[in-house]
Amino acid sequence: MTILKLSNISKYFQDGKNQVNTVLKGLDLEVEKGEFIAIKGASGSGKTTLLSILGTLLNPDEGTYWLEGEELLAKGVDKFKIRNEKIGFIFQDHRLLPQYSALENILLPVLAYQNEATEKEIEYAHELMKLTHIEHVANQYPRTLSGGEASRVAVCRALIMRPAVLLADEPTGQLDMSNAQNVIALLSEINQTLNTTIIMVTHSAEMAQAAKKIVTLKNGILQ
Ligand SMILES: Nc1ncnc2c1ncn2[C@@H]1O[C@H](COP(=O)(O)OP(=O)(O)OP(=O)(O)O)[C@@H](O)[C@H]1O
Numbered sequence: 001m002t003i004l005k006l007s008n009i010s011k012y013f014q015d016g017k018n019q020v021n022t023v024l025k026g027l028d029l030e031v032e033k034g035e036f037i038a039i040k041g042a043s044g045s046g047k048t049t050l051l052s053i054l055g056t057l058l059n060p061d062e063g064t065y066w067l068e069g070e071e072l073l074a075k076g077v078d079k080f081k082i083r084n085e086k087i088g089f090i091f092q093d094h095r096l097l098p099q100y101s102a103l104e105n106i107l108l109p110v111l112a113y114q115n116e117a118t119e120k121e122i123e124y125a126h127e128l129m130k131l132t133h134i135e136h137v138a139n140q141y142p143r144t145l146s147g148g149e150a151s152r153v154a155v156c157r158a159l160i161m162r163p164a165v166l167l168a169d170e171p172t173g174q175l176d177m178s179n180a181q182n183v184i185a186l187l188s189e190i191n192q193t194l195n196t197t198i199i200m201v202t203h204s205a206e207m208a209q210a211a212k213k214i215v216t217l218k219n220g221i222l223q
């Protein structure tokens with residue numbers, strides 16, 4: 001089942017000298033439910049731009065984007081709601097909020113709509129912490145977490161809304177080799193256990209091996 005489809009996506013940027021830099025040039029992408037895709041590509045090839053478009057954080061200049069059958073670039077689409085409910089993000093720097101505990105950080109997307117998390121939601125947060133082996137840090141604050149723990153908290157936060165797709169931009173970029181391997185193993189496990197669709201950007205050929213499919217962004221299209 002196709003869960004996500006990009007068709008003929010183009011994105012231009014104006015550079016400093018008023019020259020147009022065409023980063024994406026009629027890019028197509030079709031993703032099946034449960035797929036784990038790695039996107040490789042040279043620095044500056046447009047990987048983060050593509051992920052930002054997938055996350056509805058950036059509008060393309062041309063093209064169409066369907067997620068679970070909905071045309072996201074159409075007028076009147078509530079992008080905040082889509083982003084919060086259907087898309088999980090893992091950034092390179094995990095962006096945890098320092099004033100909240102690990103558990104509270106995980107529950108933040110839930111609290112976009114309600115003052116308190118329900119018992120069921122808290123239970124699911126604990127389930128995710130168990131899956132990612134960080135139950136013992138639930139009440140710790142981000143500054144007291146190791147890098148690997150913090151990135152696992154970020155993974156749990158990205159999953160709490162049971163998103164249709166999980167987007168990860170260089171999730172292992174700031175970790176040492178052993179923690180990087182842990183995060184990749186974790187993403188594989190999540191992909192298999194929860195059947196979460198994952199699109200991950202990585203420079204590393206070794207990290208990309210964990211994905212079921214590897215594509216390369218080059219000359220503005222996926223190859
Ligand atoms: N907001 C912007 N304004 C102007 N140019 C931009 C903007 N965002 C990105 N670009 C340009 O678009 C190109 C692609 O950038 P992008 O960040 O998508 O690359 P990337 O593949 O993620 O690179 P890296 O591997 O270094 O993270 C670059 O040439 C960049 O300078």
Ligand SMILES: [Mg+2]
Nearest residue numbers: 047048049169
């Ligand atoms: Mg990038």
